[in-house]
Amino acid sequence: MSRILIAVTHLLGAGHLTRAAALARAFAGAGHAVTLVSGGMPAALALPAGVRFVQLPPVRITGTAFTALLDPEGEPVTPARLAARRAALLDAFVDSRPEAVITELHPFGRRVLAAEFDALVEAAGAAVPRPRLLASVRDVLARPGKPERIAAAHARLSAYDAVLVHGDADLLPLDRSWPVDAAIAPLLHYTGYVDEAPGAPAPAPGPRRGVVVSGGSSAAGLPLQEAALGAARLRPEESWRVLVGRGVPEAAFAALRASAPPNAAVERARPDFRALLAGAAVSVSQAGYNTVLDLLRSGCPAVLVPFEAGRETEQRLRADTLAARGLARVLPEAELSAGRLAEAVAAALAPAAGSRGGLPPIALDGGPRSVAIVEGLLARAPAVSRPALPAADWALLAAALDRRAQRHGAVAVWWRDDDATAHTPALDRLLALRRETGWPLALAAIPAGAEPSLAARLAGEAEIDLLVHGLAHANHAPPGEKKAELAHRPAAALEREAAQGLALARARLGGLLGVLPVLVPPWNRIAPDLAAALPRLGFRGLSTFGPRGSAIPGLVQLNTHLDPVAWRTGRGLAEPRALLARAADTVGRGEAPLGLLTHHLVQDARTWAFCAALLERLRAHPAVRVARADGLFAPEASPVSQTGARVPPA
Known part of the structure; x- marks a missing residue:
């Protein structure tokens, strides 16, 4: 049994925390003692007894202002709050005495929180014995526009032993979204997609029926959900179910329900989402990491409207990759309207669109494979990281x-x-x-x-x-x-x-x-x-x-x-x-x-x-x-x- 610490802060949706929690459950299921440290807004998590959860003083953002941190009340984060977060993170490190430290997204992202992640990295480097230090990233990364930010991320990686890439290199290699040079390429370990949820049940005999619309856990999905209600009015012959994330304020949720036509039901996100997809004729969603896993498991024909506000490119790249494989249709966010969405759903409902044959082999066992990779690293003698002198x-x-x-x-x-x-x-x-x-x-x-x-x-x-x-x-x-x-x-x-x-x-x-x-x-x-x-x-x-x-x-x-x-x-x-x-x-x-x-x-x-x-x-x-x-x-x-x-x- 080894001791593992996972540090994550989600700022917009809950996808980062969901993936980190899935990793924590995978390590705990393999008999390891896990400390999961979260710095984002509290969220409901089902964690086994082998996982100790530590909540830092939470921070969040609104919209796509990733550099403007807010406290839960919406006030700008103070230096005292940041200092308290850092102290609590380091206390969790000291208390857990980890043999492996996993930083979710950092150093490839979370620049606004670099100071606290750097403090954790410093503590890990100073500990004896030194724990393995690993970065955990999704299949697609947001590439900074400034070269010096990429250089800074690569410099920080000199302290790391490995990078766990939670994707499939045959589907979407990391160099599609991030410049992978000769220095970091040896650090990459593809784990497959982290999906611990059970696969969707087989659809009931007979044709799939209805359109299921989802928009992630945050308010970023509201434009899609509003357009979906408009599309439902244009296609009254189909039933529509619009699922709204728990992070959407109650007032916005009530406004959606009030504007729904008779053939559309608006409700909060449900735990049986995959079962709904298994029987649906079409899924309409963004292209977040966890949503794509739901689609791949269910085999439901999909219309993807990737989130692209604030020059975000992650979801568009993922959506285009699935479309090139015949797994989805893409409606760019800039073209989103009730009419265009109704047209995309009609195309997805066409008989030829619903026949995709068998799904291509895509690795979806990222949890167990991540555990195996880390266990292998822990079994080896620690490598001494040395930068090359000019x-x-x-x-x-x-x-x-x-x-x-x-x-x-x-x-x-x-x-x-x-x-x-x-x-x-x-x-x-x-x-x-x-x-x-x-x-x-x-x-x-x-x-x-x-x-x-x-x-x-x-x-x-x-x-x-x-x-x-x-x-x-x-x-x-x-x-x-x-x-x-x-x-x-x-x-x-x-x-x-x-x-x-x-x-x-x-x-x-x-x-x-x-x-x-x-x-x-x-x-x-x-x-x-x-x-x-x-x-x-x-x-x-x-x-x-x-x-x-x-x-x-x-x-x-x-x-x-x-x-x-x-x-x-x-x-x-x-x-x-x-x-x-x-x-x-x-x-x-x-x-x-x-x-x-x-x-x-x-x-x-x-x-x-x-x-x-x-x-x-x-x-x-x-x-x-x-x-x-x-x-x-x-x-x-x-x-x-x-x-x-x-x-x-x-």
């Missing part, structure tokens, strides 16, 4: 490494991470990356903030060296100056705090782990007089960022040079090309060893992926030698140490 830019760094090695031998490279205080999911992710790449790690811990959980988590971890990250990481810079803890104050105060930092680090972390007497000043800034006094205070090493300062007797100074976090522009990943160029320049200037600086508490998925790719590339380069802090900072040590003996606690 070939030309990596070649620039590789050439600099080669030139440096020819002149001075192997180039030492070391890795430092700052700001450790406690056992967090981000720390787990950092340690997982250390194991995956095989790189030793120098972890700068904040002594005054170090919690017992940090030492407990690090106990037993191989190739971890602890450095002293100041005292409390408190800013003492005056207004207008750059942040610093160990500067801008009297020398005696600075020396006292540096000594306290070393003593406190040894007391809180040195018992099980050992602490290197190496100072990493917060914000990488230190007063020159304090740096000169460090050997007298018991330190033998100093590490900041950038080029080294003047030599200090008795002190090994080794800095870091490459920080992938874009601190000034949102804390995402800095431009990879600029990072690699900076590394090449550092190597070319003779600075050694080359140091990578990471910050596990703030890095996003792209930054983690870049670091992983860089470390793997560097480790594979013949001119690079992996360096470890306890060897680099050892007195009279070789500049390269792969295994160096651990320095015992002082």
